[in-house]
Amino acid sequence: MSRARLNVGSWGKIRTRKVQDNPRRYEASGRVRVTTSRVDQIKAIAETEAAAVAAFKTEANTRVSFAAADELSPNTTVSELVQMMINQLRTGVALNPVRPQTVDQYETVLTVLSGQTRGGKYPTIGGLPLRQVTKQQVRRWLRDVSVISPATGKRCKAVAKRAFDLAIDEGVDLWGGNPAEKAPLKRAEKRPPKALTPADITVLRERVRSWQTPRKRTDLLGIVDMLIATGMRPGELFALRWEDVDLVAQPATVTVAGTTVELKGRRADGKGVRRQPFGKTDAAYRTLALPKWEAVQLTERRVSAASEYVFPNEDGGLLNIRNVGTRWRQARGEEYEGVTLYDFRRTVATILARGVSDAAAASQLGHGDVAVTHHHYIERATDAGDYTGVLEGLAP
Structure with missing residues (x-):
């Protein structure tokens, strides 16, 4: 039976073995198609089996990237050109790299x-x-x-x-x-920013409380309360560790020092849901003061915490934002169809803008540009203008 033809940029089975003269090192070997007419055999050696496989893939991607650029011609198709560009981003040889989740x-x-x-x-x-x-x-x-x-x-x-x-x-x-x-x-x-009212929040909390049962491991009510108390992005909340929380300070604080991302691939290869040690923007790294009622809830949670994460999944690892979103939709009910976890963020922004300033809302949300907060997060009534000079004539 003949070998299946590899697509450009893909490799066959990666074989691993211990290096004979050094049993503490591993070798990964296989073949990769670097162009439509060229297949390379590659070997990579590292201290662990996983590291050897990772080194093999890095070398394979690098060869594909450089060989593809050499082959680029007027006969290259648009799809092939896009694949070449993606290969460059994957291997880190692109001049202006982007984050792995963006490449996905x-x-x-x-x-x-x-x-x-x-x-x-x-x-x-x-x-x-x-x-x-x-x-x-x-x-x-x-x-x-x-x-x-x-x-x-x-x-x-x-x-x-x-x-x-x-x-x-x-x-x-x-x-x-x-x-x-x-x-x-x-x-x-464009969806105009819409803040939830106190009555909406009360109803939604009760619905989540009714949905929550001992058999449902995700503490959705705790997640909702923390989003209401801070205006954090859901991904930031799921990446929050106990080392980022200071319950002794007055007031208690949390430091937003990362977010969760989901990378395409297997968990064994370092993909799936991962904690990214920096936020969406430079301004995302910030310390937020907690209202007393949320500080009390976190203090109670800390007593029984068995994970490094404040809101872990049932295995103590990182929550998947898509899974939490599904549970939120189950809990909120049809009456609030369209309300997402991000609406709590808009609500916090609106309350702070009305009670303090737009700048305060931007700082709380982790925006470097107040205009972003102003246009996309703060609910505003339309200013109809001052026509009192005319309307005074209607006085009784």
């Missing part, structure tokens, strides 16, 4: 280019060689994708811009500039 999102564009999503409803230019691609085609493709899904269109544009920049940098400039640069997109409908 970029990779989903390959399914759009292949027409494999939404039953093939997305238009595609993935199979076209670069020599046949025009600036008008790229812009039309991005526009049409954004009409179906503004979010997908926005992601496709970001990926296309990086990919065509790569082509131009490697000498394949057939368009007199990046064809995706100024492509117009349909924007998603």
